Amino acid sequence: MRIYMDHAATTPLRHEVLEAMLPYLTQVYGNASSFHAEGQAARHALDGARATVAGLLGCKPGEILFTSGGSEANTTALVGIAWAYRHRGRHLVVSRVEHPSVLETARFLAQQGFRVTELPVDETGRVAPEALAQVLDDETLLVSIQMANNEVGTLQPVAELARLAHAAGAFFHTDAVQAAGQLPVDVRALGCDLLTLSAHKFGGPKGAGVLYVRQGVELARLIHGGGQERSRRAGTENVAGVVGLARALELAVQERAQVASRLEVLRDRLIAGVLEAVPGARLTGHPSQRLPGLASFVFEGGIDGESLLMRLDLEGVAASSGSACTSGSLEPSPVLLACGLPVELARSGLRLSLGTATTEAEVARVLEILPRTVAQLRKVHGASLA
Amino acid sequence: MGARVLAAMSGGVDSSVAAALLLEQGYEVIGVTMQLWPKDLPIHHDGGCCSLSAVEDARRVARILGIPYYVLNFQDLFTREVIDPFTREYLRGRTPNPCIWCNDRVKFGALLEKARELDAQYVATGHYAQVAYDPQRGRYLLKKAVDGAKDQTYALYGLTQVQLAHVLFPLGGYTKEEVRAMARERGLPVASKGESQDICFIPDRDLKGFLERRAPGAARPGPIVNRKGERLGTHQGAIRYTVGQRKGLGIAAGEPLYVLEVDAARNRLVVGTREELYGHALEVEALNWVAVPGLEGPVEAQAKIRYRAPEAPVLIEPLTADRARVRFREPQRAITPGQAIVFYQEDRVLGGGVIARPLPASHETPPVPATSEV
Numbered sequence: 001m002r003i004y005m006d007h008a009a010t011t012p013l014r015h016e017v018l019e020a021m022l023p024y025l026t027q028v029y030g031n032a033s034s035f036h037a038e039g040q041a042a043r044h045a046l047d048g049a050r051a052t053v054a055g056l057l058g059c060k061p062g063e064i065l066f067t068s069g070g071s072e073a074n075t076t077a078l079v080g081i082a083w084a085y086r087h088r089g090r091h092l093v094v095s096r097v098e099h100p101s102v103l104e105t106a107r108f109l110a111q112q113g114f115r116v117t118e119l120p121v122d123e124t125g126r127v128a129p130e131a132l133a134q135v136l137d138d139e140t141l142l143v144s145i146q147m148a149n150n151e152v153g154t155l156q157p158v159a160e161l162a163r164l165a166h167a168a169g170a171f172f173h174t175d176a177v178q179a180a181g182q183l184p185v186d187v188r189a190l191g192c193d194l195l196t197l198s199a200h201k202f203g204g205p206k207g208a209g210v211l212y213v214r215q216g217v218e219l220a221r222l223i224h225g226g227g228q229e230r231s232r233r234a235g236t237e238n239v240a241g242v243v244g245l246a247r248a249l250e251l252a253v254q255e256r257a258q259v260a261s262r263l264e265v266l267r268d269r270l271i272a273g274v275l276e277a278v279p280g281a282r283l284t285g286h287p288s289q290r291l292p293g294l295a296s297f298v299f300e301g302g303i304d305g306e307s308l309l310m311r312l313d314l315e316g317v318a319a320s321s322g323s324a325c326t327s328g329s330l331e332p333s334p335v336l337l338a339c340g341l342p343v344e345l346a347r348s349g350l351r352l353s354l355g356t357a358t359t360e361a362e363v364a365r366v367l368e369i370l371p372r373t374v375a376q377l378r379k380v381h382g383a384s385l386a
Numbered sequence: 387m388g389a390r391v392l393a394a395m396s397g398g399v400d401s402s403v404a405a406a407l408l409l410e411q412g413y414e415v416i417g418v419t420m421q422l423w424p425k426d427l428p429i430h431h432d433g434g435c436c437s438l439s440a441v442e443d444a445r446r447v448a449r450i451l452g453i454p455y456y457v458l459n460f461q462d463l464f465t466r467e468v469i470d471p472f473t474r475e476y477l478r479g480r481t482p483n484p485c486i487w488c489n490d491r492v493k494f495g496a497l498l499e500k501a502r503e504l505d506a507q508y509v510a511t512g513h514y515a516q517v518a519y520d521p522q523r524g525r526y527l528l529k530k531a532v533d534g535a536k537d538q539t540y541a542l543y544g545l546t547q548v549q550l551a552h553v554l555f556p557l558g559g560y561t562k563e564e565v566r567a568m569a570r571e572r573g574l575p576v577a578s579k580g581e582s583q584d585i586c587f588i589p590d591r592d593l594k595g596f597l598e599r600r601a602p603g604a605a606r607p608g609p610i611v612n613r614k615g616e617r618l619g620t621h622q623g624a625i626r627y628t629v630g631q632r633k634g635l636g637i638a639a640g641e642p643l644y645v646l647e648v649d650a651a652r653n654r655l656v657v658g659t660r661e662e663l664y665g666h667a668l669e670v671e672a673l674n675w676v677a678v679p680g681l682e683g684p685v686e687a688q689a690k691i692r693y694r695a696p697e698a699p700v701l702i703e704p705l706t707a708d709r710a711r712v713r714f715r716e717p718q719r720a721i722t723p724g725q726a727i728v729f730y731q732e733d734r735v736l737g738g739g740v741i742a743r744p745l746p747a748s749h750e751t752p753p754v755p756a757t758s759e760v
Binding site: 304306307310311313314331376377380381 | 416454456458459500502503504505
């Protein structure tokens with residue numbers, strides 16, 4: 001039996017979600033922008049999904065922009081704001097531990113003449129609000145800081161950061177991709193102007209995402225060629241994907257509190273077990289301000305994260321070193337480096353991310369396999385820790 | 387289940403059949419593709435054993451075979467152990483064999499290390515070569531492939547005894563045609579990849595451009611001279627040339643002229659006639675002995691001074707543990723410093739090394755090596 005501990009990379013599609021989607025993959029095939037009855041049936045489903053999502057996030061349907069996923073939503077937020085408001089200023093602020101779709105987009109904009117500040121984080125991965133306050137100026141257009149980190153699970157003080165950004169006249173965007181389903185996501189409570197979600201991180205389908213855009217905030221378009229999504233994103237609507245996203249978010253919000261407290265118990269058992277059974281293991285990220293379902297570690301003694309992941313996979317455990325986009329490469333994790341870890345440790349990262357289907361037995365089994373695997377790897381290197 | 391093997395896969399016919407044969411022999415096979423090129427090199431989508439399409443193709447083959455498959459990143463190592471030394475050798479006026487380093491240091495170096503980390507006893511590749519154990523001498527032997535035309539032992543002479551003990555070459559006993567037939571029978575791809583004679587990290591074959599990017603300004607104009615030191619013309623960078631080259635000299639002469647020597651230190655190109663290109667002896671360095679622990683005295687063997695050169699009879703006279711003088715019975719064309727020379731006795735690789743320099747024909751008074759040796 002395989003043990004799947006990589007829910008931060010993606011989650012299995014829930015059967016309720018599949019059921020909700022199926023009619024729109026089969027009978028209801030119309031183009032939601034078409035004039036006729038077939039098109040209107042699809043449009044009806046799309047509008048319903050938009051209203052559902054808006055209700056769950058605490059905003060208006062017109063503030064919901066559907067995208068192909070988290071990366072597109074993040075890119076749209078940064079590029080869209082930068083281009084729409086470039087006459088007003090040219091400064092953008094992100095943190096060093098953002099997902100690559102934020103960080104690389106910011107760096108792309110830096111090549112286009114925007115000024116980008118990458119805020120440092122402390123050893124737990126947190127951005128200090130004072131550090132943000134210091135870099136904000138009249139030119140600052142946008143601050144983009146994630147709700148929760150995808151590699152080490154650290155939560156950011158988003159509401160406070162948003163207040164600071166607004167006080168300086170800047171917009172605030174948060175990437176809530178990892179947070180949805182585990183933390184409350186209410187755009188008014190968070191005080192953000194833009195927020196990103198991705199359906200497949202909470203039991204929905206791949207290929208569907210949301211960018212919340214507060215009413216009145218302008219966005220330059222990334223994709224041209226049609227009037228869809230209130231002329232903010234051209235392209236035939238992914239009706240089935242969006243219906244699935246809405247259903248998955250509905251379930252995730254309904255079950256969130258219960259799921260989160262269950263995951264916390266499993267996560268803490270996993271963390272305590274690893275720290276106890278694996279010599280030289282260190283927890284990464286924040287000890288308490290972290291995602292309920294995410295445990296992350298580094299291992300002293302020259303452990304190569306790539307070899308560790310391969311061995312775990314061969315033992316039946318699906319894990320990750322961090323972002324799925326960067327694992328499979330020996331490069332040290334930029335997130336771990338930003339947390340101040342030396343290169344050798346930053347190559348040894350392991351992320352175990354739990355989901356609604358994770359069981360106590362699976363956690364117990366990983367606690368058998370992982371210490372043995374790390375010990376075997378250390379034996380190969382002849383680097384045994386006392 | 388049998389011993390665990392890491393099979394290096396490119397998605398081509400050879401490595402795919404190699405993995406399939408191991409599986410049929412009862413090994414537990416894990417497929418891997420190594421990502422080698424650094425991001426700042428141009429990517430090409432087909433061809434080489436580690437090109438972009440290699441990953442997609444190899445993954446598909448692993449699926450067909452039903453084996454675990456991983457892509458491993460060796461970009462930094464490949465740059466450090468292959469690309470950088472390649473550049474340095476050219477800057478010294480030598481013509482290196484980067485495929486040999488890739489075998490010694492990457493495929494059977496770092497990948498073998500990775501195998502150990504994964505409890506795999508062996509690394510397997512689709513090379514055409516054979517490994518055998520000689521119980522009398524207690525040594526692992528490297529032997530030519532059954533398919534002489536495909537034999538790749540020239541590029542494998544640098545393997546140590548420890549490495550040879552942990553490599554598997556499942557194709558060594560087959561001809562290429564048999565391998566293709568086995569691929570067809572098993573529904574595997576039949577197209578060849580990799581081990582071409584081109585350099586995989588210079589996909590456009592533009593060595594000049596590559597060196598200019600890696601070592602800007604290193605190629606500067608300088609004199610072209612003959613053996614007597616008479617100036618015949620001007621070159622655009624001595625390091626861009628290789629011994630034996632005829633084209634691109636830009637000299638109008640009565641008879642064809644060839645590069646005899648690339649004198650990088652003085653940025654000089656020495657040229658001469660076809661006859662002058664032939665040499666009788668050379669000095670070899672960085673020797674690795676395979677069939678024997680070392681030489682006690684002079685030994686006769688066959689030698690190849692290039693991947694595709696025919697074998698020629700030689701007398702090897704050891705100078706130090708890893709240096710020797712090699713005399714050819716017949717003069718050889720374009721003895722090129724930096725290229726490997728590999729020694730054979732029948733179908734066995736005796737050993738090999740790197741050509742340090744050609745030596746004058748007179749073998750009574752060989753010049754003293756420039757470096758001081760014990």
